[in-house]
Amino acid sequence: MKIIANNLKDTEKLGKIIAKCIEKGTVICLDGELGVGKTSLTQFIAKEFGVKEYIVSPTFTIIKEYEGRLPFYHMDVYRIGSEDDMYDLGYDEYIYSEGVTVIEWANLIEGILPEERIHIEIKRIDDTKREISIEGKGLSFEKLVSELNL
Numbered sequence: 001m002k003i004i005a006n007n008l009k010d011t012e013k014l015g016k017i018i019a020k021c022i023e024k025g026t027v028i029c030l031d032g033e034l035g036v037g038k039t040s041l042t043q044f045i046a047k048e049f050g051v052k053e054y055i056v057s058p059t060f061t062i063i064k065e066y067e068g069r070l071p072f073y074h075m076d077v078y079r080i081g082s083e084d085d086m087y088d089l090g091y092d093e094y095i096y097s098e099g100v101t102v103i104e105w106a107n108l109i110e111g112i113l114p115e116e117r118i119h120i121e122i123k124r125i126d127d128t129k130r131e132i133s134i135e136g137k138g139l140s141f142e143k144l145v146s147e148l149n150l
């Protein structure tokens with residue numbers, strides 16, 4: 001499924017819809033080139049999900065924990081050396097927890113992503129326009145698809 005976001009406001013709207021569809025254990029994978037809007041989308045999801053803290057890119061820490069309607073884990077795996085390093089950081093405990101996990105640069109750890117996930121790829125069209133592709137498997141994904149078709 002493909003969506004066009006003409007501007008940041010459209011990305012915000014999408015973030016709000018995603019926030020309504022996610023539940024404990026949901027994993028959201030975000031891909032797309034540097035500066036395309038992965039963190040921005042994460043911020044919009046988190047805000048609507050009840051995270052009061054402002055999310056900043058966790059590039060150097062890899063994983064940051066926030067509290068929203070449920071625990072909210074934000075990962076940026078851009079600087080991860082290998083998939084094994086993710087396990088050392090407790091990756092499994094996060095993705096199979098009672099919380100929600102958002103992973104930026106998920107394609108870098110493709111081999112260890114859970115089967116049930118929402119996969120979002122953002123492509124830059126111009127300064128403010130983005131093509132956003134959404135795929136996935138699982139209940140949260142199904143819910144998102146039906147919300148977006150309204």
Ligand SMILES: Nc1ncnc2c1ncn2[C@@H]1O[C@H](COP(=O)(O)OP(=O)(O)OP(=O)(O)O)[C@@H](O)[C@H]1O
Pocket residue numbers: 005006007008009011032033034035036037038039040041057104127128129130
């Ligand atoms: N429609 C849009 N959706 C998302 N971001 C947009 C949009 N239009 C403009 N932007 C801008 O693009 C930038 C996206 O930066 P952001 O940090 O979210 O990217 P990123 O993909 O997380 O980058 P990185 O790969 O470094 O983690 C922000 O400055 C944001 O305001």
Ligand SMILES: [Mg+2]
Pocket residue numbers: 038039040057076104
């Ligand atoms: Mg980012």
